[in-house]
Amino acid sequence: MEQSLKNQVALVTGASSGIGKGVAIFLAKAGAKVVVNYHSDEEGANDTIKQIKAIEGEGFAIKADVGDPDDVERMFDKIFKTYDNFDILVSNAGIQKDAPFEEMTLKDWNLVIQTNLTGAFICAQKAVKYFLKRGVVKDISKSAGKIVFMSSVHQEIPWAGHINYAAAKGGLTEFMRTLSQEVANKLIRVNSVAPGAIKTPINESVWKDEKKVKELLKLIPYNRLGEPEDVAEVVLWLASDKSEYVNGTTIFVDGGMTLYPGFIGNG
Ligand code: NAI
Numbered sequence: 590m591e592q593s594l595k596n597q598v599a600l601v602t603g604a605s606s607g608i609g610k611g612v613a614i615f616l617a618k619a620g621a622k623v624v625v626n627y628h629s630d631e632e633g634a635n636d637t638i639k640q641i642k643a644i645e646g647e648g649f650a651i652k653a654d655v656g657d658p659d660d661v662e663r664m665f666d667k668i669f670k671t672y673d674n675f676d677i678l679v680s681n682a683g684i685q686k687d688a689p690f691e692e693m694t695l696k697d698w699n700l701v702i703q704t705n706l707t708g709a710f711i712c713a714q715k716a717v718k719y720f721l722k723r724g725v726v727k728d729i730s731k732s733a734g735k736i737v738f739m740s741s742v743h744q745e746i747p748w749a750g751h752i753n754y755a756a757a758k759g760g761l762t763e764f765m766r767t768l769s770q771e772v773a774n775k776l777i778r779v780n781s782v783a784p785g786a787i788k789t790p791i792n793e794s795v796w797k798d799e800k801k802v803k804e805l806l807k808l809i810p811y812n813r814l815g816e817p818e819d820v821a822e823v824v825l826w827l828a829s830d831k832s833e834y835v836n837g838t839t840i841f842v843d844g845g846m847t848l849y850p851g852f853i854g855n856g
């Protein structure tokens with residue numbers, strides 16, 4: 590693979606499993622030093638680092654709750670102490686706490702917003718402050734810094750029974766666009782990737798059930814579930830100078846899920 594991220598340092602939040610793990614490994618393959626954030630799955634994070642080292646990559650694992658400003662502060666302090674530069678934030682950590690609206694507890698509403706939306710705010714603010722102070726370093730990248738948020742098709746598709754999650758991803762979209770508008774003139778690039786159904790622990794109750802997979806495939810014109818690598822390819826591109834002129838946009842990686850497949854032969 591081309592070393593498009595050579596000499597760059599990336600932080601991937603929630604990189605102990607699923608999409609975050611895949612992204613961390615892809616960025617490392619492209620030459621970045623990768624900080625692997627995890628919440629509680631230390632073993633998963635260590636495995637990500639092991640896979641990075643196996644390809645002669647570099648990085649370390651660090652525990653932090655993205656929704657806790659003190660944890661995030663400590664995480665960034667460690668990054669700044671360990672490396673001379675910081676270039677890429679992939680704000681990926683996210684959870685689901687599903688329930689019908691009338692049964693959803695305020696606790697589960699708050700937890701999903703805190704992790705999926707406020708967590709993105711806390712991490713992005715730390716990154717932007719650094720990028721603004723540091724500016725562009727020509728030998729590293731054409732941009733002063735890059736942020737990629739992990740959104741979801743549910744920034745666009747309403748999702749009954751998952752109102753906290755859909756609200757967080759919808760909020761994340763306008764957060765991303767506004768932040769990009771605010772910092773693009775400082776050459777900081779901010780974008781989102783919106784995956785469809787990707788086989789990870791977050792939705793294993795669905796993809797481990799044959800009947801549910803059959804139903805789910807009806808929503809995916811391309812007729813297969815996604816893999817973390819499908820998403821990682823796009824994150825890598827957005828983090829690299831190859832996408833230098835791409836600002837404030839969302840790239841859907843969803844096998845066509847957002848194409849209203851219910852209208853095939855219908856309507
Ligand atoms: P996952 O459950 O494997 O990954 C989520 C990661 O976030 C885990 O590593 C978890 O430990 C971490 N995390 C949770 N709370 C955290 C916290 N407070 N602080 C730090 N880390 C925390 O599931 P997946 O699918 O890899 O999810 C990653 C992102 O992708 C999430 O934002 C999710 O909403 C998004 N996504 C996933 C899709 C899918 O079909 N798998 C589709 C669209 C979006």
Ligand code: BGC
Nearest residue numbers: 741742743785786787791792
């Ligand atoms: C959710 C997954 C779901 C996918 C498609 C994601 O945002 O986290 O559980 O399979 O959207 O609906």
